[in-house]
Amino acid sequence: MSKYNRLEHLKELHGKRKALTQEKVDKAIQRLIKARKTINFNSVASESGVTKKTLYDNKEIRERIENLRHQQSQVPTPSQVKREMDDNNKDAIIASLKRKIKRLEEENKELKEQLKINYADIYNQL
Structure with missing residues (x-):
């Protein structure tokens, strides 16, 4: 042992x-x-x-x-990265939104013109 x-x-x-x-x-x-x-x-x-x-x-x-x-x-934390991305992309987002607004305003103007023409046609048919 x-x-x-x-x-x-x-x-x-x-x-x-x-x-x-x-x-x-x-x-x-x-x-x-x-x-x-x-x-x-x-x-x-x-x-x-x-x-x-x-x-x-x-x-x-x-x-x-x-x-x-x-x-x-x-x-950096995800929130810090997101904040930096937001700051960096802010100008690009603003420019994109301005282009979209301009396009929608033009489309709205065209639709109003079409509406006037259609109202004129309806009025002439009466």
């Missing part, structure tokens, strides 16, 4: 817990990215079920979250 080494057993347990924590955090980050949610310590902690203290204490996890958070802050 081999001698039980408590220290080795504790190291083994610690390694397994650390690997499990890393796996939970990785899966949580993947889910957050797929859902297009913000990545920060609070969101990763609530999604993974790992405490914020653990996230902050683990150097690798901390750096990863900080890097992802920084990357997300550099990417």
Whole structure:
């Protein structure tokens, strides 16, 4: 029978817990990215079920979250992109609407002229 080494057993347990924590955090980050949610310590902690203290204490996890958070802050949000598109396209939209108004006014004028002709024809038939 081999001698039980408590220290080795504790190291083994610690390694397994650390690997499990890393796996939970990785899966949580993947889910957050797929859902297009913000990545920060609070969101990763609530999604993974790992405490914020653990996230902050683990150097690798901390750096990863900080890097992802920084990357997300550099990417404009959909509302920012839409606002920029609206500002950039505003002049084009205005020009397009002016052309449409002019076309509709011309069509309206032609229809009024046709209506006058038709009224004149009806009047002459009487």
